[in-house]
Structures are given as structure tokens and as C-alpha cells.
Amino acid sequence: MTEIVIEATGLTKRYGAAAAVNGVTFNVAAGEIFGLLGPNGAGKTTTILMLLGLSDISDGTARVFGHDPARDPLAVKRRVGYLPDSVGFYDQLTAADNLHYTARLIGIPAAERQDRILAALDRVGLKDVAEKRVGTFSRGMRQRLGLAEIVMKDARVAILDEPTNGLDPQASIELLELIRSLKAHGVSILLSSHLLERVQSVCDRVALFNAGQIALMGTVPELGRQVLGGGYTVEVEADGGVDVTRRLQALAGVRNAVESGPGHWRLTCERDLRAEAATEVVAAGGRLKQLSLDQPSLENIYTRYFQSARQEEARHAA
């Protein structure tokens, strides 16, 4: 059984009568990347702040490495690295000086500071600009400096709030790569985002937030099965062949086969049927040109889920 590093049970944050976060329950296991996904204002950041002890918990409990962030925030904050949404640094100081300040706040011994700071800057690719003022940094560089801070801190858990927000595609790919490398070093990661597509590629498990509650939780394929029903979509491209649609439709495990264009078929199946589909096309006398499996995308899952949720609501209203 893997160790649980973050545990939230019935976590609730109320502002007056309105609940920003309402009874959220989830666990993050050691070494996994867990994504909190949802639109802006769904309660992701509030949840994170409660886990860090930076915001009062109205109800429910949170445990980070067994410590209660409301009671013993210093123990929590010593082990957790936090990268806030669009992180800021002291612009008039250099990158290294900014990290020096944090290092002293953390209490890293003076003898180790310099080495750990340089090593961290090296890992995120900022070693060359260590002595440049942060005021000259781009947004992507600031985010990377934020990650360097977590690396320097040697945190066992990294909590990243909207890490790719506002980055250009190249910068966000680099950042996700860094996040993966953090995981490879044994760091557990809790990240929040409203950019589903980007995040899908790095998360082991996700929780979809809506209006302060977790609507869905699990691995992306699991959610796909749950929400989209079919789960797997196989695309086939072939020349010629007789009666291909009917033959594909007859395959065991295929729910639906349609000819989406001349020489293009789309199968909705219960499992990965690429091999069977290929055999079938060849048996029908077709020349197979391309075969691909569409992973269920979070984007689809999300849109579909909230569409049906809204329809449900509309029905109730009527």
C-alpha cells in the first residue's frame, strides 16, 4: 500500500452563507501527480490554501504528512513546496538573491545554501541568468524560478497552482517536462489547472471541480468510461475492401462503426480493438493505411459531463 501524503476529508470553506469549497474529499499518494481541474472560481485555489494552512478551514479535516495545516502549519510548510498562480518575485533582486532569501526563511544552513541554490537553478535551466534581476525575466522564467525554489527546498510534495497559466506553448511544454522530472525524483505533486488538455498528459489521477465540489475523480481513462460510455475510439483508414463497415460492425466489442469519410471509419469500442480491426480490414481485401486510437480527452469528458449536468438541472427545473 502506498503512503498517503495529502489527505482531505470533507474539506469546506464558507464565506458567510456561500460555500467556496463544499465537502471535498481526496487523497494524494506518494509519488503521484494529482490534478485538480475545473473552471476558474471552482474552489481549486481555496482548497490548496487550506491545505497549506494559509486559509482557515470551516469544516472537515486536512492532513499533510499526518500534520494538521490549521494547527501545525510550520511542519506542513517545511515539507511542502508551493508555486502560486502567477508567482511573483522581488524584481529588484537577482534570481539567486531571491532564492537566498527563501533559503534563509526555510532555515537552510549557510554552508549548503549556495550549492543548493545553484543546483536548483541548474535543474530548471536558469543557471546562466542566476545573477540577473528577476525584473527582466519572462513569465515562463518566473514559473521556472518558482520550481527552482521547490527543488531547493527539497520538498516532498509540490503544490502547483495553475503552473502553465499564461505561458506560450513552448514554455508550458518545458514546464510540464520539469514537473515530470520532479515526479521522477520522487516528489508527489498536486496541481490545479483549467487548461485540461495540457494537464492531461502529466496527471496520474484527476479530480474535476465544479462549484466547490469534486464532480468526478479517477484516472483519465476511468473518467472516459464513466462519462463518455464507449471509452475507446479507433480510427481506421484504408483503401478498397468490400463491405468493410458491416464487417467492422460485426466485431465483438464494437458498439458502433461508421464510415466517417471515403476510406475512413470510426469505431466506438469497449476496449482497444486496433489489432482486430486491422485483421478485419485486410480480410475484407482492403489496404490498411492508418490505424489510430483516440484516447478519451479530458476536454471531451469535461464538456460532456457538464452538458449532461446542465440538462439534468434543466429537467429538474422544468
Place this chain on the structure above:
Amino acid sequence: MRREGSPWQGLGVVVLKELSDHLTSARMRVLEWLVVLTALAAVYAAITQVRDVTAQDPFLFLRLFTTAREPLPSFVSFLSFLVPLMAIGLGFDAVNGEHNRRTLSRILSQPIYRDALLFGKFLAGLATLTVSLVVLWLLLIGLGLIMLGVPPGGEEMGRAFIFLLVTIAYAGVWLALAMLFSVVFRSAATAALVTLGLWLFLTAIWPALAPAVAQAFVPAGDQATQVIAAQMLARLSPSTLFGETVLALLHPTTRTLGPVYLSQLQGAVMGAPLPLSQSVLVAWPQIVGLIAASILLFVASYVAFQRQEVRA
């Protein structure tokens, strides 16, 4: 529910960082030059005046602080005007500046309490002000020695030193006020304007307004009560408190800061100076008032800061 861990953790680090920020900031340099130049002008004027007029004064050195020569005001009035300006300049963006640079949540996610951040900022501001005031004070004493050629007596130095401490406490009040507004208002410009507005009101308008307010509430005819009420109201302003303390400390002949009945003056030798300890006693309520005001204002900003959301 008790928190675990020390609220002082990280305090020293915050103080040092803020101190170095203050001492290297352009804002600080401008303020210092402003203070040094104006104060020196006042002192120079005072010295020339003192040399002309009061050669026989036993407290010649203290005259440096209080003598004015038209059109310049005295060193003390310059200070009472410029010290708040400096303190407000250092404090008005203490907390909202961190918000606006989006550094607050990152710093607070390090293993320190908010206490350390706020108190560290206050201490660093106060230390900066102390450094500048001590420098100014030493400059003044040095100039006095050179230009007057008369060494100050021990009691004069004692009075001048206590005056320095009181000035630091006075600076602390305005620093705490500026920091309170830096917590309350998210925009630094708003915080600066509100603090400066309040400073102008308390310094320039309130002392003039207090007698009118007293007149409105105290029945006409009871003049003694009216005068006392007006004075009490005026003392709500730290500027009044500072002014009265300075009066008691730097004019040794001051026997009281409020109205007295004739019966209380029986046997008093008018115009004779009080010993230092008695002068301090006369001003003691004012001194305590200044210190209490800075503590109260700091506590208010502390409470506001603890309850504040850190998200940008």
C-alpha cells in the same frame, strides 16, 4: 486551538531583508536628503540666531533644537513635520506591496508565521528610522560643538538623548499607522493617500478643531472644563503629544503642560528650570501615550493581517 511552532521563526531574516531593501531603495535616499538638508538649514539658522541673542542661557545647547529664525522654522518643528513623512514613506506599501508583486503567498508558504513577516517589517522600518534619526542627531550635536564652541552639559545631553528616543517613538506611531493602512487597502496609492490625509488632519486641522468641538459639547460658562476638554481632545493627535513632550524636555522651565490653578503655583519659583527627572515626569503621560499609540496601531494591523486572505 493552539498553533504549534514559534511565531518568531524567520523574524530575523525578514528584518535583515527589509532593512537592506530600505537602506538601498531610492525612496529612502530621497527622504534622507530631504531631511538632512532641511534640518541642517534649520540648525544653521538657529546657530546664527543663538550666537546673536542668548549668550547667557544655561541651556544654550538645547536652543539649537528649538530656536527658529525667520523665515525658517526650528529644527524641532522641521522634525515633527518630516519624521511622519519619512515613516509613512517607509510603511505605506509594506503589505499591499507584497500582494501586488504577488510575493505574499510564496513567502507565507515558507515555514514562517504571518507574525514574523508583519513584525519584521515593522522592526526594519523602525530600525531604518532610528538610524537616520541618530545620524541626524549626531550631526546636529557635532555642528553645535563646532559652531558654538561651547560643550554641552551632562543634563543637556540627557535631555537631547531623551528627545531622540521620543522622536523615534513618534516615528513609530506613523510607521504603524502607515502599515495598518497598507494591510487594509489593497492599492498602495490609496493607502498612501489615506495615511497622508490622516496625518494632515491630525497635525494641521485637529489641534485647531479641538477647541471648537469642546465648545460644542461643554456648557458655556464653565471655562476651565472647556479648556481641559479641548486639550484632552487635541491630545488624541500624536503631533500634539510630541509637541508637548518636546516642550517639557527642551524647555527646562516648563512646569506643566496643562492649565493650573493659581493655588497650585504657591511657592513656585517662576522661571527656574526643573531637574531632568522632573521634566520627564511632566511629559511622562505624553511619552507613554506615544508608545501606546504605536502598539495599538500595530496590534490593529496585526489583527487585520491575520484575518486577511492571501490570494491575489
